[in-house]
Amino acid sequence: GDRPLFLVAFDTRQIPERAEPASGPLPEGEMHDRVMELEQEVSATREHLQTVVEELEISNEEMQSLNEELSSTNEELQASNEELETTNEEMQASNEELTTLNEELNSKSAELRMANSNMENILSSIDAPVLVVDNEMRLLRYNAASNQIFNVAPSDYGEVIARVSSQSEIEGFEEKVKETIRTGQITEGICRTARRVYQMRIHPNRDENRRISGAVLVFFDNTDLMAAEEHLRKSDARIRAVIDGSPSSISLKDSMGRYQLVNRAFLELYGKREADVLDRSDRELFTDAMANHIRDQDLEVLLRRQAAAREERLAINGEERVFFTSRFPLFSPGDKNPHAVGTVSHEITAQVRAQTDLQESQTRYRAIVEDQAVFVCRHMPDGHLNFTNGSFCAYFGGSPESNRARDFLSVVDSTDQRRVAAQLAKLSPEHPIAQYEHRVPALSTAPARWVRWIHRALFDEHGRTVEFQAVGFDVTEIHNQTADLLKKENLFTQVLEHTSDIVTVYRVEEERFILESFNQSAADSGSFSQARLLGRSLQELSESSRAEEVTERYAECARTGRVLTFEEQAEAPGGIRYLSTTLVPIRDYQGKVERITALSRDITRLKRAENSIREEKLNAENANRAKSDFLAAISHELRTPLNVITGICYLLNREQLKPNHQRLVDSIQRSSKVLLSLIDDVLDLSKIEAGKVSIESAPFSLDLLFSDLTQAFEPQATAKGIKYEAQREFPEHTDLVGDSSRLRQVLINLVANALKFTEKGSVSVRFSLEEGGEAPCLRLEVKDTGVGIPEASYPKIFQRFSQAESGTSRRFGGTGLGLAISKQLVELMNGEIGFTSKFGAGTTFWVELRLPRAATPVALIGPPVASEADAKRLSELRVLGVDDTAEALNVLKLALEKDCREVVTVGSGQEAIGMVRSRPFDVILLDVQMPDMDGFETTRRIRALDGPARLTPIIALTANAMSGDEARCRDAGMNDYLTKPVDFEKLREKMLFWKEKGSS
Helix, strand or coil: CCCCCCCCCCCCCCCCCCCCCCCCCCCHHHHHHHHHHHHHHHHHHHHHHHHHHHHHHHHHHHHHHHHHHHHHHHHHHHHHHHHHHHHHHHHHHHHHHHHCHHHHHHHHHHHHHHHHHHHHCCCCCCCCCEEEEECCCEEEEECHHHHHCECCCHHHCCCEHHHCCECCCCCCHHHHHHHHHHHCCCEEEEEECCCCEEEEEEEEEECCCCCEEEEEEEEEECHHHHHHHHHHHHHHHHHHHHHHHCCCEEEEEECCCCEEEECHHHHHHHCCCHHHHCCCCHHHHCCHHHHHHHHHHHHHHHHHCCCEEEEEEEEECCEEEEEEEEEEEECCCCCCCCCEEEEEEEECCCCCCCCCCCCCCCCCCCCCCCCCCEEEEEECCCCEEEEECHHHHHHHCCCCCHHHHCEHHHHCCHHHHHHHHHHHHCCCCCCCEEEEEEEECCCCCCCCEEEEEEEEEEECCCCCEEEEEEEEEECHHHHHHHHHHHHHHHHHHHHHHHCCCEEEEEEEECCEEEEEEECHHHHHCCCCCHHHHCCCEHHHHCCCCCHHHHHHHHHHHHHHCCCEEEEEEEEECCEEEEEEEEEEEEECCCCCEEEEEEEEEECHHHHHHHHHHHHHHHHHHHHHHHHHHHHHHHHHHHHHHHHHHHHHHHHHHCCCCCHHHHHHHHHHHHHHHHHHHHHHHHHHHHHHHCCCCCCCCEEEEHHHHHHHHHHHHHHHHHHHCCEEEEEEECCCCCEEEECHHHHHHHHHHHHHHHHHCCCCCEEEEEEEEECCCCCCEEEEEEEECCCCCCHHHHHHCCCCCCCCCCCHHHHHCCCCCHHHHHHHHHHHCCCEEEEEEECCCEEEEEEEEECCECCCCCCCCCCCCCCHHHHHHHCCCEEEEECCCHHHHHHHHHHHCCCCCEEEEECCHHHHHHHHHHCCCCEEEECCCCCCCCHHHHHHHHHCCCCHHHHCCEEEEECCCCCCHHHHHHHHCCCEEEECCCCHHHHHHHHHHHHHHHHC
């Protein structure tokens, strides 16, 4: 049963008769010699082919080793590229944000100037002088305090008030009084004397019948309130300017963890709006993990009642960032337990950002309180009201009639009644006027309201009190604003004392800058000492070599009123320190710069990090160039011998080979295609990683793509004994807009993989088109019944140089690049790619793309078919081949000499120029990378020749296949471009094309 069996087949063939040779049969000796010669030729041929096969096997092993080295190198270079790209993007973001810094600071200065102007117009209080005039503006009554404004005397009774001598000019005074008498509306104005400021309110004076009988002029002394507001405004402006100028993230939370204050740096860091942050906790704003971390740190500070500073790592928008955070408790005066916790954080991520952007918080100026209506009343010594005006009734309730039954103290909160009664009891003929404030009765849940009264007691001739007259107005907003400003001043002072930035304040005195104050960080730095340096000038405090430069910067800030940011160096015990300093001008109420606040941050570590990043960037760029040069060299060195191998195969295929020889040639061709595919995959991956792959958008025929795929792979499936199924689920003549060549590349990868991993069964390709949305959805599915993918290997299917199992590449071949390239190409086309698989039962890969329909039908053009006319025109061509590789020239000559009129080959650019000068050619086939004179220089010199020779078409035949190589060839003056290994059919098409174009 083990004996070998042979099958012998006999065909019947008609043998034509032929005449016997004249000389008869060969002698037996000659016949034997002839047989021996044939056997020796067969043996030599067999040995030669065996040698070729062994050399190819060795070449394949070397290529495999080279591929592994290339894979390792590419991974390392990819990691370097990713780090470099990340670093470049972050450095660019920091530079762009720093570029907008001055614009934001200029805008903030404008807002502060506007706020200063508004604050100048605030009327803080009203003083006490009161005058009463009739309808003719004649003086009827006045009080003693009126002499603060008018020089009135008893002789002025009946005199028109406008003619009475005044200590100040009141703009539009007469018109305002007349307007009130005419319209019954309250009018107001400002009156300034040499030392005091008054607010004037003119009310209509009505008789018992509610008819206007004149006007009441009331002047409220607001001098003290305006002075207090000016002091608080300056303090708030100084502190606010420091906070606004700080690049650190600053926040304030109450003991329950709700945000009460955040600056703009905080909002931009976390991508929040102020309205979305205030009165919210960390748990409402961040992830649970981050919120728990922050809350733990806050509680530690609150419980220990002391500040804490530490380095923190927070995940923000998916990126880990490092901060140096200072937390400190805030105490109310007299309290032992803190009521809030403040946080100052500045980023120290040396490898991510070079420095933290200076941020400004939004201005949180409170709305200026609107002028309140004046309340006028009269009451008896026992408190019973006998007159109330309309404003009084609107504010305290009741009507003029019903209020007659009320006691004046009923409008005073019980807490303040005893104090108010004591104020009224002190009034005497010598001191008949009292001013005071009190709270208004309200529900326990309602906020307290405050009213300010100016009371005047009227006495008879015996000095007994007859009646009280009172003018009042609501001061709730002013009272609350004053309390808020005091609270803010205390808050900002504590923030500045605990920030790690060095803060100094200089007072501007003409051209000198006097040190006025500095924070604890400045004192801790050792550069400042309270007793030694306060009151000294900036020039005295600066190093002698830099005093003039530093003073000039401060002078520029004071002169222009603009915020200045610059970097400077400072001597320190540990060596040179680098500081980032921001000068913030502080203006007075007139808009003049009266102080300059300097914010200085130690950026020594950031400077060192910048130098390190700059060096790493240079190294990465050098590595990237080395990678590109390496890939270009590898591609060139592999394509050059492949060109010879595939050229020889092309020549052998044109001969009538024996079946066993034909199989060897086919094997060489298949191996060459696999190697060329590997080279193309590596180059494609390099282009994608470098961002040099552009996706085209052009009309294409879906019908043609479907049929081309079927024609390409159905024969391969049949040869392997696999059923190939093509399912079409889209209308005929469907034309879409997209990159058909890249889509074809993806499909070829998927179908080739399906055939490779399927030993039996079928491979199914399905095209479907679903309408909907802005464009139809094209779904492509490639389903096989192959080995399938283990679930554990799912995550690495689309990774570079990765396959489902480690033994897959040895069993089925391949490098693991096809799917990685396909995924990136699909994503560049804004599509999706995925798969489903069952191990041992097969896999389905799918692609989904939204592609719009083409506006016009696409003309279907099949592949060119060689005609007798083409062969005739080809036979007329005179071709010059230029290459420094003798084997390549030999293959080129053998491949073309049977079809062309003449094929001349030379081995250098200099020889080519001499040949072109001596005789005409129809086309020049030119290698690019040659010693002494490369293809670019050769082309330029040919184009510089005189006569028709300089117009000879030049086609580049080069192993340079990197991105940009074709453009370089065309820029040098070449007409066309083909990469090695040369496709001789395409070469013939291009030669014919340029022959026709040249002759026309």
